[in-house]
Amino acid sequence: MSGGDAPLIAGVELGGTKCVCLLASGPGDIRDEVRIATTTPDETLGQIRRVLSRWREGGGVSALGVASFGPLELDRRRPDFGSIVATPKPGWSDTDLTRLADGFDGPVEIDTDVNGAALAEGRWGAAKDLRSFAYVTVGTGIGVGSIVNGQTVRGLGHSEAGHMRVGRIAGDAWPGSCPYHGDCVEGLAAGPALEARTGRRGEFIAADDPAWEMVVQALGGLLHNLVLTTAPERILIGGGIFTGQEHLFPRLREALLRSLAGYATAARIAATIDDFVAPPGLGAMAGPLGAIALGCVARERVSPDRP
Numbered sequence: 001m002s003g004g005d006a007p008l009i010a011g012v013e014l015g016g017t018k019c020v021c022l023l024a025s026g027p028g029d030i031r032d033e034v035r036i037a038t039t040t041p042d043e044t045l046g047q048i049r050r051v052l053s054r055w056r057e058g059g060g061v062s063a064l065g066v067a068s069f070g071p072l073e074l075d076r077r078r079p080d081f082g083s084i085v086a087t088p089k090p091g092w093s094d095t096d097l098t099r100l101a102d103g104f105d106g107p108v109e110i111d112t113d114v115n116g117a118a119l120a121e122g123r124w125g126a127a128k129d130l131r132s133f134a135y136v137t138v139g140t141g142i143g144v145g146s147i148v149n150g151q152t153v154r155g156l157g158h159s160e161a162g163h164m165r166v167g168r169i170a171g172d173a174w175p176g177s178c179p180y181h182g183d184c185v186e187g188l189a190a191g192p193a194l195e196a197r198t199g200r201r202g203e204f205i206a207a208d209d210p211a212w213e214m215v216v217q218a219l220g221g222l223l224h225n226l227v228l229t230t231a232p233e234r235i236l237i238g239g240g241i242f243t244g245q246e247h248l249f250p251r252l253r254e255a256l257l258r259s260l261a262g263y264a265t266a267a268r269i270a271a272t273i274d275d276f277v278a279p280p281g282l283g284a285m286a287g288p289l290g291a292i293a294l295g296c297v298a299r300e301r302v303s304p305d306r307p
Helices: 041-058 097-101 113-124 185-189 191-198 211-229 248-260 266-271 283-302
Strands: 008-014 018-026 029-037 061-068 108-112 133-138 142-148 235-238
Touching: 008 041, 008 113, 008 283, 018 041, 018 283, 029 041, 041 061, 041 097, 061 097, 061 113, 061 283, 097 108, 108 113, 108 283, 113 133, 113 142, 113 235, 113 283, 133 211, 142 185, 142 211, 185 191, 185 211, 191 211, 211 235, 211 248, 235 283, 248 266
Parallel strands: 008 061, 061 108, 133 235
Antiparallel strands: 008 018, 018 029, 133 142
8 A cells, every 4th residue: 555644664675785764655655765885783773773763753653664684583482583693794693683673662574675575576566466476686695585375485594595506507617606605596696606707797798798698597497496396476586687687587587498398387387488587566666665565564463454
């Protein structure tokens, strides 16, 4: 829901390089937007708390949603709930994100940035009216928000499908750039991996450069695994690597169908492949609006009958 009389949500998308704070009720009703560089935890969270405090003082904030890079501890039974756990981002492991809610007496929801973006796409974007789908972001890292029967995938932890290991092109022995797993999907296809392999940022690499073959191979393996595990009705792919690289979508669709080789639901996927593997409907705002979607989830959890 959006509109001038809809309840306002304070949303924080905490990213590896920048944070976006939104005061909104939905994509059609954004009242304020503040961008903050991600530096140290104390400096970054301090700046975010000042923004949230100003909004609270203005009145009308009904809930807070925090969508953060991870991994996160999301088990409410654990004492470190809401903290970033072992992360490749220096200095951020064990950072407690619940302190962003200090002084706020409304409902709060904390989840990963990709889960938030997925929920936003399901609420307002290209996955609206679907019950099971995935949102993949390919940028500084690779994250996957998987929604199954309307719920984010949650167990011992949350889904970290961007760190799956996948098959590689024969003869490719590059070790990968992930500090934990080397040649996982993120270590082969994220922005830093592409730059480490080629010496160039993705936006400066031509569409016919052989480096994209490695990216398509890794991401195609990720899509194959998602189809055969969480059974999404659609896979949306966003993130900085896909900006200005329109050639990647048709190549990924082809790679997925070739990898599935006609198995299981492959025929149904092939019949609607352009819609099955597609860009997010909310574009670059999928991430920031993900925090607003989490705030909506928080409100609905405590007041399920409220709009």
